[in-house]
Amino acid sequence: MESIKIQGIYFERKIMTAGVGATVRERVDDLHYYVRGLDDGNIRLEFLKVSQTEALFEEENKHVFNEFGIDLRKNGMYDEAIGNYEKAISIDPKDENLYYNLGRAYKEKGDFKTAYEKVKKALELKPNFKEAQEYLEFLKTKTK
Structure with missing residues (x-):
């Protein structure tokens, strides 16, 4: 101690x-x-x-919030992870990876509808984002 x-x-x-x-x-x-x-x-x-x-809160540091979000999500701290991903998005709202990670946090929190919306946004930003395409298909089965 x-x-x-x-x-x-x-x-x-x-x-x-x-x-x-x-x-x-x-x-x-x-x-x-x-x-x-x-x-x-x-x-x-x-x-x-x-x-x-x-x-x-400078563009070159958006990855810091993303990394915090990943660590927090892996530790089951979904609300805190979501907050960090949202801070990263406020720095760079055109980064598809941030929306994808945000969607993963919402999914793990049990909010499949919001997860679907965030992953869909990632695909709007980058239509050929393979991981997001696959994850969106998975989320479709959970939001029916």
Whole structure:
């Protein structure tokens, strides 16, 4: 427990000094390493702190929110994943992969109708997106 607390203090300081020696990529890498030992509540808190960093809201950092979304979705934190995908979409609303991932999070949350709509949007942006085509066919069977 004490080592996690020490890591937490270190991690919080690194976030607060964003732009002073720590790149966004370094902070994301630290977050991925750091959250492995935390419970769900503390993971949510750390992702929230990082996702509110203003420097992230630049187009070249949209992948940060996408990666957070993937990690959160894989940990069953669907609402938080959805929020991160939506932040990424607000940065780049023409990225089909973000809509696809958003659809996956809605599906895993059990909202097949919204999942279908998001994956369909991914296909509108990129009609030859094979994974999205296959996933949309799967979702059609769930929304009847």
